[in-house]
Amino acid sequence: MMIDGAHALVTGGGTGIGAAIAQALADQGAKITLLGRREAPLREVADSIGAQAYVTTCDVTDPAQVATAFAAARERHGAIDILVNNAGGATTAPFAKLEFETWRSTMSVNCDAVFHCTREVIEAMVEAGSGRIVTVASVAGLHGVAYASPYSAAKHAAVGLMRSIALEMEGRGVTANAVCPGFVDTDMFARSVATIREKTGRSADEARAELARLNPSGRVITPEEVAAAVVELVRSDRNGEAVEIA
Template sequence: MSQQPLKNRHAVITGGGGGIGAAIAERLSALGASVSLLGRDLAKLERQHARMPHAFAAVCDVTDGSAVSHAFAAAVERFGPVSVLVNNAGAAPSAAFAKTSRETWDEVMAVNLTGAFLCAQAALPGMQAAGWGRIVNVASTAGLKGYPYVSAYVAAKHGLVGLTRALALEVARSGVTVNAVCPGFTDTDLVGRAVEAIAAKTGREPEAAKAALAASNPQGRLVEPAEVAAAVAWLCLPESAAVNGAAIPVAGGEVG
């Protein structure tokens, strides 16, 4: 296998300013891809762009169809048609179901599910025209099982896995694959905020709250962003063409 199997491929990563998205961006770049980073947080994007000066970076709210269209047009102008799309942008506020507002529900659906829909619609025509493409949706174990106090997030991630499976069948003969990776609790800012929320609501020390999340993994630890990035990168390889419509857990055995 070539050491740069994604050379001359253009990869767009949403939520690319930190955590899992940044790890994916660095991994795909190491495999030869030209990388475009999209995200809402300008400061995080700038920090990651400083680490990857040859990448393209653009502020983009994936819930805004016009913003997505403009960001993709700018990325295509820089690096050419999109060959790889990683839908990584996500949000996971915590609340009991009875206290989950309609505003929170709509926002969680928009970021985790509608954003992936809009970005896939922006990227897919170019992939189909080229006869080659990879769409990888970063879902969650919450797309494969339930968790309490994050009902909107669980519903959105189940929807993202469903979208993955449906779209994979539609494009199966086009040279494009659509898959999902489903990380368990991962050592990112998102989980850090969850730890803070648990500590605030329960009075536990942050380390105890973090340990409780890690305990859901049979390996007794949080997943590392680089481990998720490795799974995403494998799905993007040319020789992974037969893997389509899969939802792959990266969770130490928490789900099968």
């Protein structure tokens, strides 16, 4: 797929992985829609990208808000050629102590939101005979993770959704893939480090090292590495893949 001139919408585009993906796609010439709940960080990313970046706020767990935001994006930049489902979040707790509200909210932002956003673009992509859908999942969506069962379950569901959509899209010019990072140097990673410090008394460096060892590479992944994998999937005809980056 030619990225130059294409319209890419990135959810959770104001920080971390989403911001890096938006920048990487913009560097390839894409028109960018940055979508998220908080306007200020979205504006900051848009300012760094330049005139081809458009900002619209939205809670991706609310289908009505998603419909309104996507309509605004299309009005600004035209049909959405590339959708990156990046918005997400995690909480940690032993399964036996989980409240249903935590389960439901985690599933909503990491899985339901992927459904809402993908439904907004899929029919138009099929009609156009072209489109790319990439969901930022996690290694937790490929392997079980202790103390993060709602997050792991939601990411497994997101990966499964991409694989199912990919089968339906065979031969239609539309691909659906997932990238599955391990620990990435983002605000969410910083919160994990803070939690370890609080509960164990370890230093920040010790907590970072402990988490880094859980990645097969033995180091923390950068947002730019995830962004590069997304760009590669957008360019290619690969379909139904779950690319592990760890």
